[in-house]
Amino acid sequence: MQKFTGKVFWMILGALVLALAIFGEFRSGSMPSVAARVKDLDLPSLGVYRLQTWVAALSCIAVYSFLFKENPFYRFFEHALLGCATGYSCAVVMRQNLYSQWLVPIKKSVMNVMANGYTPEDAATIALIFAGVIGLLWYFQYSKKYFWVSRIAMCISLGAGAGLAFKDTFNQLIPQITGTFKNVCPTEYVMPGASLLDRFYMGCENAIFVIGTVSVLMYFFFAFGNKNPIVKSSSKIGRWYLMIALGAFFGNTFMSRLSALIERVHFLMAEWLLISQM
Amino acid sequence: MDHATLPIIIFILLFSGFIITMIMLTKRGKEVFLRPINGLKVIDDAIGRAAEEDRPIMFNLGFDDLSVNLFCSLAVMGYVVRKAAKLSMPVYVPLAQPLAYAMAEEFWKDGYAAMGKEGMFAVEDCLRYMSSNQSALGAGIAGWIKRDHVGANFMFGTYGFESMMLAEAGQQAGAFQIACTPSFYQVPFFMVSCDYTVFGEEFYAAGAYFNRDPVLTGSLVGQDYSKLVLLILIVLGSLLLTIFQTTDYLRLLLQW
Structure with missing residues (x-):
């Protein structure tokens, strides 16, 4: 009975929203705010704008319907989104990587060499052809016999990635270490003109920072046993620090996600149903 | 091009020295203690529960392309696939990166082959490239979890905002969920929706653990x-700064 009542409630709500949307659609032609929006978006006609809005609104509702349960409406839009995203990323890679960063520079350099003769810059650009060849080796994944060839490309990618990461890690590490040196008892010499209370606050702040860094670092020791009382107690403090930080992250991110939800609800009410200010 | 400064060279030599020495010692049979990590200890329980309920297992590899993170996740995936193969269970692997697909396929096939269950499940059914778009990936995996009523959901690797979508879908499906990620901002979301969460450096320890x-x-x-050296350096730097009220010389030395 309860399930049936729930179903009826949602059906009535759905019918009401649809009725509101259709009513809004009839009003849209005479609304100055809608005309202004079409102009803002530089769209060819009101029809195109309304079609866009309907598709966006239905997609939105379809995705939210997942909160209820997995359903064919959600499934359709899920597959449409997956298809669109994959197609779009293919087009982006073709256009922004293969075409503009690989094909065009090579073509330009070949023309330059043919017209003006050899230059080291042009030769370096033409060498990009080898990058394309290495990239093509990935397609040997489809061959059972020559599968091993694809591992060459794999190894080159991994080697380059590891080398770059190695350099970056150390470049980032040093400033982080020096940034952790904190004065836990600042004197007049380092804080001229500051009151004793201000210096005390600064000292406490710095002490909390240093203790936090050290204890969290100790929490992530894996090979040293936890039997050592210093390691054991520091790990516990480290865990507290981590939990406080994670709680702060959670609250902060939750607020930003709530803003995203408000933006979507506003879109549905203002642009689709046309019942609030745009 | 930026060249390494002298302190960086010293750090590289020192840290590499530690790692190489320890690898050599371990190879020679030195017993090494590794602190137990609860989230990793229960992986067998999660697989066992899914097998008891006759529900499939899902192993998410996150957003990682060919990187250290991907290899850490793959090491655990290999273990999960072997365990699942032993129990004749399917392991679904949704992927966000085309290059990661090739690697995951090898690990997946090797896992089943190691248990003599090669060809038991079709690769196309179990390994699916979803999308490198976060929203599409989240929507696709969430739908997959619900449709196939996944029994154990492992989320390893790097995640963005889609973390909550995946974990919530698993939670709704009643799956046993274990998340293991170096993405610090996503940890709270995994914590509220997963049974176990492993994070930060623990993620990198997972491969060695298994x-x-x-x-x-x-x-x-x-x-x-190496971390111990850094820790000593941090404590020493702060002590010197507190005693002498300046560490300019130390800073200059490190940034030289």
């Missing part, structure tokens, strides 16, 4: 010694 491979284990121990 494999007990001398290279991985030795690296982990070597890194611990």
Whole structure:
């Protein structure tokens, strides 16, 4: 009975929203705010704008319907989104990587060499052809016999990635270490003109920072046993620090996600149903 | 081009020295203690529960392309696939990166082959490239979890905002969920929706934890010694600064 009542409630709500949307659609032609929006978006006609809005609104509702349960409406839009995203990323890679960063520079350099003769810059650009060849080796994944060839490309990618990461890690590490040196008892010499209370606050702040860094670092020791009382107690403090930080992250991110939800609800009410200010 | 400064060269030599020495010692049979990590200890329980309920297992590899993170996740995936193969269970692997697909396929096939269950499940059914778009990936995996009523959901690797979508879908499906990620901002979301969450450096320890491979284990121990050096340096720097009210010379030395 309860399930049936729930179903009826949602059906009535759905019918009401649809009725509101259709009513809004009839009003849209005479609304100055809608005309202004079409102009803002530089769209060819009101029809195109309304079609866009309907598709966006239905997609939105379809995705939210997942909160209820997995359903064919959600499934359709899920597959449409997956298809669109994959197609779009293919087009982006073709256009922004293969075409503009690989094909065009090579073509330009070949023309330059043919017209003006050899230059080291042009030769370096033409060498990009080898990058394309290495990239093509990935397609040997489809061959059972020559599968091993694809591992060459794999190894080159991994080697380059590891080398770059190695350099970056150390470049980032040093400033982080020096940034952790904190004065836990600042004197007049380092804080001229500051009151004793201000210096005390600064000292406490710095002490909390240093203790936090050290204890969290100790929490992530894996090979040293936890039997050592210093390691054991520091790990516990480290865990507290981590939990406080994670709680702060959670609250902060939750607020930003709530803003995203408000933006979507506003879109549905203002642009689709046309019942609030745009 | 930026060249390494003298302190960086010293750090590279020192840290690499620790790691290489520990790898060599581990290879020679040195017993190494690794602190137990609860989230990793229960992986067998999660697989067992899914097998009891006759529900499939899902192993998410996150957003990682060919990187260290991907290899850490793959090491655990290999273990999960072997365990699942032993129980004749399917392991679904949704992927966000085309290059990661090739690697995951090898690990997946090897896992089933190791247990003599090669060809038991079709690769196309179990490994699916979803999308490198976060929203599409989240929507696709959430739908997959619900449709196939996944029994154990493992989320390893790097995640963005889609973390909550995946974890919530698993939670709704009643799956046993274990998340293991270096993405610090996503940890709270995993914590509220997963049974176990492993995070930060623990993620990198996961590979060594299961494999007990001398290279991985030795690296982990070597890194611990490197961290100890950093810790001493931080304490020393702060002490010197407090005593002498300046560490300009130390800063200059490190940034030289």
